[in-house]
Amino acid sequence: MSTEHIRNFSIVAHIDHGKSTLADRLLERTGATDPRNRKDQMLDDMDLERERGITIKASAVTMNYDYHGTNYMLNLIDTPGHVDFHYEVSRSLAACEGALLVVDASQGVEAQTVANAYLAVESGCEILGVINKIDLPSAQPAVAAEEMEHVLGIKQGECLCISAKTGIGINELLEAIVQKLPPPEDKADQPTAALIFDSVVDDYRGVICYVRLFAGTLSLKQKIRFMGTGRNYTISDIGKMCPKMVSVDKLSSGEVGYVVANIHELEDVRIGDTITDAANPAAEPLPGYKAPMQMVFSDFYPGAMTDYPKLRTAFERLSMNDASFTYVPQNSQALGFGFRCGFLGLLHMEIVQERLERENDIDVVQTAPTVSYEILLSDGTIKRIDSPSELPDRSVIAEIREPFVKLEIITAGDTLGGIMKLAEERRCKLVKTEYLSPTRVMLEYRAPLAEIVYDFYDLLKSISHGYATMDYEFIGFEPGDLVKIDILVNKIPVEALSLIVHRSNAEQRGRKMILRLRKAIPKHQFEIPLQVAIGGKIIARETIKSYRKDVLAKLYGGDVTRKMKLLKKQKAGKKRMKSIGQVNIPQEAFMSILDNSDD
Amino acid sequence: MNNRDISSKSTRRDCSLYIHIPFCVRKCRYCAFYSIPASVEIQRQYVSAVKRELAMTAYKQSFDTIFLGGGSPTAMTESLLLELAMWAGAKIKSGNEFTIEVNPGQTNAELFKKLKTTGVNRISIGAQSFNDKELEFLGRIHNVADIVRCVEDARKAGFENISIDLIFAIPGQTTTDWKHSLDEAVRLAPPHISAYSLTYEGDTPLVRALAAGQIEIIDEETDAVMYESAMDTLETAGLVQYEISNFAKAGFECRHNLRYWLNKSYIGLGPAAAGCYDGKRTENVADVQRWLEAIDAGRFAYETQQSLSAEDIACETAVLNLRTRFGIEPVAFERQTGYDIQKLFAAPVMRHLNAGLLEWHEGRLRLTRAALPIADKVLCDFAAI
Numbered sequence: 001m002s003t004e005h006i007r008n009f010s011i012v013a014h015i016d017h018g019k020s021t022l023a024d025r026l027l028e029r030t031g032a033t034d035p036r037n038r039k040d041q042m043l044d045d046m047d048l049e050r051e052r053g054i055t056i057k058a059s060a061v062t063m064n065y066d067y068h069g070t071n072y073m074l075n076l077i078d079t080p081g082h083v084d085f086h087y088e089v090s091r092s093l094a095a096c097e098g099a100l101l102v103v104d105a106s107q108g109v110e111a112q113t114v115a116n117a118y119l120a121v122e123s124g125c126e127i128l129g130v131i132n133k134i135d136l137p138s139a140q141p142a143v144a145a146e147e148m149e150h151v152l153g154i155k156q157g158e159c160l161c162i163s164a165k166t167g168i169g170i171n172e173l174l175e176a177i178v179q180k181l182p183p184p185e186d187k188a189d190q191p192t193a194a195l196i197f198d199s200v201v202d203d204y205r206g207v208i209c210y211v212r213l214f215a216g217t218l219s220l221k222q223k224i225r226f227m228g229t230g231r232n233y234t235i236s237d238i239g240k241m242c243p244k245m246v247s248v249d250k251l252s253s254g255e256v257g258y259v260v261a262n263i264h265e266l267e268d269v270r271i272g273d274t275i276t277d278a279a280n281p282a283a284e285p286l287p288g289y290k291a292p293m294q295m296v297f298s299d300f301y302p303g304a305m306t307d308y309p310k311l312r313t314a315f316e317r318l319s320m321n322d323a324s325f326t327y328v329p330q331n332s333q334a335l336g337f338g339f340r341c342g343f344l345g346l347l348h349m350e351i352v353q354e355r356l357e358r359e360n361d362i363d364v365v366q367t368a369p370t371v372s373y374e375i376l377l378s379d380g381t382i383k384r385i386d387s388p389s390e391l392p393d394r395s396v397i398a399e400i401r402e403p404f405v406k407l408e409i410i411t412a413g414d415t416l417g418g419i420m421k422l423a424e425e426r427r428c429k430l431v432k433t434e435y436l437s438p439t440r441v442m443l444e445y446r447a448p449l450a451e452i453v454y455d456f457y458d459l460l461k462s463i464s465h466g467y468a469t470m471d472y473e474f475i476g477f478e479p480g481d482l483v484k485i486d487i488l489v490n491k492i493p494v495e496a497l498s499l500i501v502h503r504s505n506a507e508q509r510g511r512k513m514i515l516r517l518r519k520a521i522p523k524h525q526f527e528i529p530l531q532v533a534i535g536g537k538i539i540a541r542e543t544i545k546s547y548r549k550d551v552l553a554k555l556y557g558g559d560v561t562r563k564m565k566l567l568k569k570q571k572a573g574k575k576r577m578k579s580i581g582q583v584n585i586p587q588e589a590f591m592s593i594l595d596n597s598d599d
Numbered sequence: 600m601n602n603r604d605i606s607s608k609s610t611r612r613d614c615s616l617y618i619h620i621p622f623c624v625r626k627c628r629y630c631a632f633y634s635i636p637a638s639v640e641i642q643r644q645y646v647s648a649v650k651r652e653l654a655m656t657a658y659k660q661s662f663d664t665i666f667l668g669g670g671s672p673t674a675m676t677e678s679l680l681l682e683l684a685m686w687a688g689a690k691i692k693s694g695n696e697f698t699i700e701v702n703p704g705q706t707n708a709e710l711f712k713k714l715k716t717t718g719v720n721r722i723s724i725g726a727q728s729f730n731d732k733e734l735e736f737l738g739r740i741h742n743v744a745d746i747v748r749c750v751e752d753a754r755k756a757g758f759e760n761i762s763i764d765l766i767f768a769i770p771g772q773t774t775t776d777w778k779h780s781l782d783e784a785v786r787l788a789p790p791h792i793s794a795y796s797l798t799y800e801g802d803t804p805l806v807r808a809l810a811a812g813q814i815e816i817i818d819e820e821t822d823a824v825m826y827e828s829a830m831d832t833l834e835t836a837g838l839v840q841y842e843i844s845n846f847a848k849a850g851f852e853c854r855h856n857l858r859y860w861l862n863k864s865y866i867g868l869g870p871a872a873a874g875c876y877d878g879k880r881t882e883n884v885a886d887v888q889r890w891l892e893a894i895d896a897g898r899f900a901y902e903t904q905q906s907l908s909a910e911d912i913a914c915e916t917a918v919l920n921l922r923t924r925f926g927i928e929p930v931a932f933e934r935q936t937g938y939d940i941q942k943l944f945a946a947p948v949m950r951h952l953n954a955g956l957l958e959w960h961e962g963r964l965r966l967t968r969a970a971l972p973i974a975d976k977v978l979c980d981f982a983a984i
Contacts, residue, residue: 523819525954525976548823551974553795553844555922557617557859558873561880561905564915567982570975 098181192216294342303363631801688718704741926965
């Protein structure tokens with residue numbers, strides 16, 4: 001097929017604006033799926049994605065579309081639609097020439113709409129504005145179109161109004177895809193260059209690579225080379241996702257499909273790598289991707305220590321499908337064996353936790369998220385640390401730098417005051433304010449990531465009654481007045497509880513910790529001081545009073561069995577405690593302090 | 600060691616009797632004991648079944664002590680209560696302690712005179728408080744005046760061995776309120792007083808009110824202060840503390856309860872009654888009908904039966920002994936359980952001695968005075984090996 005008749009595109013949208021439903025409708029209308037056995041949202045693999053309305057893994061599907069008697073091949077490359085997945089979105093967009101930017105007619109432009117539109121522009125994609133859900137009684141397509149023109153520069157008249165749910169406007173949209181999105185360049189005669197934009201592991205076939213051919217061809221039994229890793233393989237199967245896997249003999253320049261080549265380990269395939277012909281390789285690999293950067297870290301401990309091996313296996317399995325997540329074993333004095341995990345962002349972290357619990361039946365305790373820091377040492381070298389415990393001695397630190405993000409918030413004008421106050425409290429610097437419409441405002445901040453990962457999103461939602469949306473993007477490390485706070489229990493510092501915080505927050509955060517500790521540590525025969533210290537200087541203190549009364553009032557003949565049980569339980573409870581500086585701390589209590597969920 | 604079964608053999612030589620009378624006119628808010636209001640007919644069946652239940656046991660000798668508890672024994676129809684007491688009174692070793700619990704709202708001078716003829720020689724009065732508001736809060740059916748009259752009536756009938764039960768740490772109670780109850784109780788000069796911190800247990804209205812946030816539990820500090828106030832006040836009044844919650848003039852300690860704390864054997868009759876006999880703990884079903892049916896059919900009505908291992912017996916004996924101010928006498932302990940207390944519990948004994956929570960006193964290992972309010976911190980270490 002001539003590349004003239006190929007269109008490669010993605011759909012990008014804010015969460016819940018109907019991206020997956022639109023994909024389903026396109027598949028149905030082009031005959032790729034049968035509406036009678038329709039399972040909503042074909043492209044979402046995992047239960048979790050369907051439940052949360054989030055697409056985590058990018059995948060691709062090929063549709064045949066009859067445009068006025070000519071067959072066109074439409075390749076839809078799916079993207080995740082959430083705040084943490086910039087990396088995956090941009091990698092999908094790199095495989096496309098066009099993007100459908102979907103906006104909910106009743107919600108208008110949201111923070112991620114803006115972020116996604118920028119990503120599409122940066123990837124050189126042609127954008128087609130789509131206003132979805134026009135069937136809703138609350139739909140205001142004209143307002144949405146106005147916002148798109150105002151914020152994104154997409155002309156109002158060029159937006160398509162559709163309802164993916166009812167099918168209104170789908171035919172027009174398909175026509176527009178052919179008419180307005182550019183075809184791929186034809187480089188069939190050049191040496192093979194195929195971009196791997198995603199990969200998954202299949203239990204029977206090994207690794208399946210999703211590829212976009214930018215030049216040359218790929219065919220069955222061809223000897224290929226992965227340019228990044230330098231490894232050679234032979235193609236054992238090649239084809240397209242329609243959306244089921246359909247084998248073909250050959251894929252040509254401009255096309256999208258899958259390649260199976262007897263590769264066993266996911267680690268052997270680097271997303272962004274270029275596949276070329278082993279005998280006639282391309283001179284240069286395609287521009288790849290920057291490796292995803294883990295910015296948010298959190299420790300995971302099994303609820304029961306005996307679950308540790310189960311947890312390790314679970315992480316191994318998770319990382320097979322999610323290369324952007326990292327895990328390293330940890331051994332904490334207080335909490336025992338667990339893992340320190342790195343995530344792209346907060347949502348990514350939540351998804352991993354949920355998948356862990358759902359797919360593995362393990363009770364997981366997760367510590368409050370922290371961020372990565374850059375330390376400038378006195379000798380001029382720079383060290384990256386992911387945990388406060390890695391912080392070098394104060395005497396050799398010249399500067400602590402924390403990650404900053406560009407934070408965009410879109411909200412209703414009447415909640416602006418509360419949100420600006422929150423942002424200010426969280427050390428966010430306002431860069432600009434822009435009215436999208438008389439009632440909707442977009443705020444742009446430079447924000448310290450550490451302030452965002454903690455509980456910012458929940459507060460934002462609560463202040464705006466669920467209305468505000470946010471998106472952020474890492475922009476760099478910046479020096480700040482950061483200090484490490486130590487928590488001392490009975491005068492002994494507890495490593496696992498140390499935090500790096502801005503000096504202005506140190507007392508507040510520290511106090512919160514010791515207040516929780518005060519609740520969680522049982523009383524002892526003696527008073528227990530709980531202290532917050534910065535470099536040896538105490539900045540806050542609480543006290544756990546000694547216990548005063550603990551005795552069963554009655555123990556007579558009829559009570560013996562029951563009350564002996566109570567006493568045995570009390571004795572067993574003592575066993576599960578960790579002893580730190582003569583203080584017995586129940587493991588469960590320790591975890592409840594660090595667990596960010598009961599904030 | 601073959602002397603470890605001595606305890607079970609010794610049960611054949613001495614034994615107490617507990618009869619649970621499962622009737623109340625109304626349940627108190629805090630009470631988790633089994634009781635129901637019942638017709639005279641049910642009471643009649645109950646009394647004959649109690650007799651039958653005893654006949655079913657292998658124990659044919661007289662009892663060392665007898666205790667009629669409840670529920671409210673005095674909620675029974677007088678004639679049936681007297682019949683039961685008379686029957687029981689015939690089974691006690693001559694001159695030994697025979698207690699009946701009474702509700703001061705259900706007694707009169709006549710009743711005490713009649714009880715006197717049955718062999719009952721100790722009266723335990725469920726007074727609970729000398730503050731009418733607190734009595735109402737607790738759901739008691741009597742008032743302060745009833746308590747005073749009850750004590751007078753019992754004395755007039757010739758009862759000398761009288762005990763008063765008190766409850767402290769009642770929601771809303773102040774330390775002054777509690778001191779008032781203590782002082783009033785002391786003024787009546789009974790030779791025995793029990794003082795219990797209010798316990799939230801079972802599915803009681805009190806527990807439900809607490810869960811619903813309708814009442815607030817007395818804080819630990821105040822509870823401790825109230826307990827210390829009881830120890831001081833009663834000690835000053837000449838009532839010596841001989842157990843966590845029990846105070847008596849010399850010679851008026853409750854023999855029946857002391858036998859529980861010595862881990863001696865006893866037979867329990869009636870619904871929900873517990874027994875410990877032949878190295879086995881049993882508990883009857885807490886349901887009058889099911890209990891009646893079983894006894895009528897010639898079966899015991901055990902809800903639970905637990906055979907005690909030598910270790911179980913040693914742990915129970917240690918915990919129960921330590922509740923008393925007499926503590927553990929090592930030789931007696933070894934004779935009873937087959938274990939050397941200092942070897943079996945070497946680590947906790949050492950630790951708590953060092954922490955000042957245990958002490959050796961006249962050759963006995965006991966809790967220090969300071970350890971009494973926090974006794975369970977020590978006792979739990981003796982609850983299992």
